[in-house]
Amino acid sequence: MTSRQREQRSMLIKYILGFLVSLTLTLTAYILVSGQAFSGHTLVFIIGGLALVQMLIQLVFFLHVTDESGPRFRLMSFGFMAIILVIVVAGSLWIMYHLNYNMMDMSSHEKNSLMTTERDKGF
Amino acid sequence: MSKPRLLEQKFLDYKTSTGFWLYLMTDCVLFASLFATYIVLHPATAGGPTSGEIFSLPMALTETIILLTSSFTCGLALLALRQNNLKQLVIWLAVTYVLGVSFLTIELSEFAALVGDGHSWQQSAFLSGFFTLVGTHGFHIFIGLLWLLVMVAVLFKKGITLKVKRQLGLFGLFWHFLDLVWVFIFTVVYLMGVAS
Numbered sequence A: 001m002t003s004r005q006r007e008q009r010s011m012l013i014k015y016i017l018g019f020l021v022s023l024t025l026t027l028t029a030y031i032l033v034s035g036q037a038f039s040g041h042t043l044v045f046i047i048g049g050l051a052l053v054q055m056l057i058q059l060v061f062f063l064h065v066t067d068e069s070g071p072r073f074r075l076m077s078f079g080f081m082a083i084i085l086v087i088v089v090a091g092s093l094w095i096m097y098h099l100n101y102n103m104m105d106m107s108s109h110e111k112n113s114l115m116t117t118e119r120d121k122g123f
Numbered sequence B: 001m002s003k004p005r006l007l008e009q010k011f012l013d014y015k016t017s018t019g020f021w022l023y024l025m026t027d028c029v030l031f032a033s034l035f036a037t038y039i040v041l042h043p044a045t046a047g048g049p050t051s052g053e054i055f056s057l058p059m060a061l062t063e064t065i066i067l068l069t070s071s072f073t074c075g076l077a078l079l080a081l082r083q084n085n086l087k088q089l090v091i092w093l094a095v096t097y098v099l100g101v102s103f104l105t106i107e108l109s110e111f112a113a114l115v116g117d118g119h120s121w122q123q124s125a126f127l128s129g130f131f132t133l134v135g136t137h138g139f140h141i142f143i144g145l146l147w148l149l150v151m152v153a154v155l156f157k158k159g160i161t162l163k164v165k166r167q168l169g170l171f172g173l174f175w176h177f178l179d180l181v182w183v184f185i186f187t188v189v190y191l192m193g194v195a196s
Helices: A001-035 A040-062 A074-103 A106-120 B003-041 B057-082 B086-116 B125-158 B162-195
Strands: none
Touching: A001 A040, A001 B057, A001 B162, A040 B162, A074 B003, B003 B125, B003 B162, B057 B086, B057 B162, B086 B125, B125 B162
């Protein structure tokens, strides 16, 4: 077998492996949700974790991020994107959760009068 | 091909795919902001239906498996491209195309059913967020399918050239990336929407 053939063989194996593992992870998450095996937050964390594992699998086996040689620009830009992503998603959730929490005990009438007084202050 | 020409070609391939990768990363940030919007607006149903009431898990699972399989067949097409096997390449691209079209058909029929029941993007902030997030992904798939058609047309006209190889490599990245984004839509929108 030449080195070219060996490379193509390993690529084929990677695709098959990535496909089968992704399929298994998807089905596991689906069965967990439809079977209601866990409840509430536990279930959300478990299927979120399964999605993250599947992301790593697909990054390695389909998008070949680890095959890069030389300066790893793909991995670096991916890392930078991941930081932005976490800031945007976690930041939005955090802020909106606290906003909802602090506004929780207000009736819509109270909210309106609060906004009117704030507006009259010149904001 | 002489050795300097080959090196030049490799460098061009490397530059192009790295640039395209950077585009994909910015696209990820776009999807991140849409995901954040969707999650924040998820409870804002304004008297309309909640996510648990309108989403069908078996349908979403079918879409997921179809897209995953098309990502796999796209990989097989790239492998055939490496072997310079035009016949296999076209077959796998055709399979990828058919799977992509069926994915989009299921998604659009889901949208049509929702709008038909009066649950359009105008009903609540939650539905606006849903249609924007899933619709943006569907639009990417649509563009990908157009791209695929153009690539097959070029293949029939010119055969496997270095330029076609490079462009198909980029298409492969794009298609795998869309499958990756869908994994999160399936998890966050459909699974978590029904679970909580």
